[in-house]
Amino acid sequence: MEKNIDVVKTLLDALPFIKKFANEKIVIKYGGSAQTSDALKEQFAQDIVLLHLVGMKPIIVHGGGKSITNLLTDLGVETKFVDGQRVTTKEVMRIVEMVLSGEINKEIVALLNNHGTKAIGISGKDANFLQARSKDFEQFGYTGIIEHVNPEIVENIIEDGFVPVIAPIATCSTIGHPGFNINADLAASQIAIALQARKVLFLTDTPGVLDKEMSLITNLDIEKTQKLKEDGTISGGMIPKVDACIEALRGGVKKAHIIDGRVEHSLLLEILTSSGVGTCIEL
Numbered sequence: 001m002e003k004n005i006d007v008v009k010t011l012l013d014a015l016p017f018i019k020k021f022a023n024e025k026i027v028i029k030y031g032g033s034a035q036t037s038d039a040l041k042e043q044f045a046q047d048i049v050l051l052h053l054v055g056m057k058p059i060i061v062h063g064g065g066k067s068i069t070n071l072l073t074d075l076g077v078e079t080k081f082v083d084g085q086r087v088t089t090k091e092v093m094r095i096v097e098m099v100l101s102g103e104i105n106k107e108i109v110a111l112l113n114n115h116g117t118k119a120i121g122i123s124g125k126d127a128n129f130l131q132a133r134s135k136d137f138e139q140f141g142y143t144g145i146i147e148h149v150n151p152e153i154v155e156n157i158i159e160d161g162f163v164p165v166i167a168p169i170a171t172c173s174t175i176g177h178p179g180f181n182i183n184a185d186l187a188a189s190q191i192a193i194a195l196q197a198r199k200v201l202f203l204t205d206t207p208g209v210l211d212k213e214m215s216l217i218t219n220l221d222i223e224k225t226q227k228l229k230e231d232g233t234i235s236g237g238m239i240p241k242v243d244a245c246i247e248a249l250r251g252g253v254k255k256a257h258i259i260d261g262r263v264e265h266s267l268l269l270e271i272l273t274s275s276g277v278g279t280c281i282e283l
C-alpha cells in the first residue's frame with residue numbers, strides 16, 4: 001500500500017512539468033555515442049513513449065558516428081574529422097546514408113513501435129525536408145550545411161499522432177547529386193528552430209559539458225560557452241553540439257540541454273523533475 005502511494009506521489013511530482021510541456025514540441029538529438037547497450041535503447045524508447053502519451057510532441061534526430069566509423073573501418077575506408085565534423089567523400093556518403101537512413105533510423109523506429117508508440121522514420125531527403133549546400137567542398141566533401149528546412153512533412157507527421165524519427169541527410173537540388181551528410185547536432189538545432197520547438201536536448205556519452213578538471217558544468221550562457229571553445233576546453237564532437245545549442249537559442253528555442261545518454265532514463269530526469277541533469281545552456 002505504502003509503495004502504491006509512492007507511485008502516485010511520483011506521478012504528482014511530474015504533473016507540473018507535464019502541464020508545462022504538454023503540446024510542446026521537444027527535439028531530442030539521440031547521439032550515436034548514446035546508442036550503446038540494448039537496455040539503454042529500450043529505456044530511451046520507453047521515455048519517448050511516455051513523453052508522447054502525456055501530450056508532448058517529441059521529434060527525434062539521430063546521429064550514428066560510431067556505427068559509420070565501424071563500417072568504414074571494416075570496409076578499409078579512412079575516417080577523417082575536422083573540428084568534430086566528418087569529412088565525407090562520395091564513397092563515405094554512400095556508407096553514411098546506408099547506416100543512418102537504413103540501419104539506425106529503422107532500428108529506432110522499430111524500437112518505438114514495439115514499445116507502443118507509432119513512429120515514422122524519414123531522412124531530410126523525404127519531401128525535401130532538409131535542403132543543404134556544401135560546407136566547404138575542398139575540405140569537407142559532401143558534409144553539408146542546412147540552407148532551408150521545409151517543416152510541412154514533419155508537422156503533418158506530428159499532427160497525425162506519429163513520432164518523427166529523422167536521419168540527418170539532406171537533399172540537394174542538383175539532379176543526380178548524392179545529397180549531403182549533416183552533423184546531427186546541427187540538423188537538430190535547425191529542425192528545432194523551424195518547428196518552433198520549446199526545448200532541444202542532446203543525448204551523448206558524457207555527463208554534459210565538462211571543464212578542464214573534467215567536472216560537469218551545469219549552466220552555461222553563450223559568452224561562457226564561446227570562451228570554453230576558444231581555450232580548447234570544448235573540442236571534437238562537443239564543438240558542433242554547443243554550436244547547435246547556441247544556434248537553437250538564437251533561433252528562439254528557450255532551452256538547450258546536453259545530457260548523458262548512458263544514464264538510465266536521463267530524458268525523463270531532465271524533462272519531468274526539478275533537479276535536471278547535464279548542462280543547460282540559456283541565453
Ligand SMILES: Nc1ncnc2c1ncn2[C@@H]1O[C@H](COP(=O)(O)OP(=O)(O)OP(=O)(O)O)[C@@H](O)[C@H]1O
Binds near residue numbers: 031184203238
Ligand atoms: N568539454 C567537453 N565536455 C564533454 N565532452 C567533450 C568536451 N570536449 C570534447 N568532448 C567530446 O565530445 C564527445 C561527444 O561528441 P560525439 O560527437 O563523440 O558524440 P555524439 O554527438 O553524441 O554522437 P554522434 O556524433 O554519433 O551523434 C565526448 O565523448 C567527448 O569526447
Ligand SMILES: [Mg+2]
Binds near residue numbers: 063065185237
Ligand atoms: Mg557528434
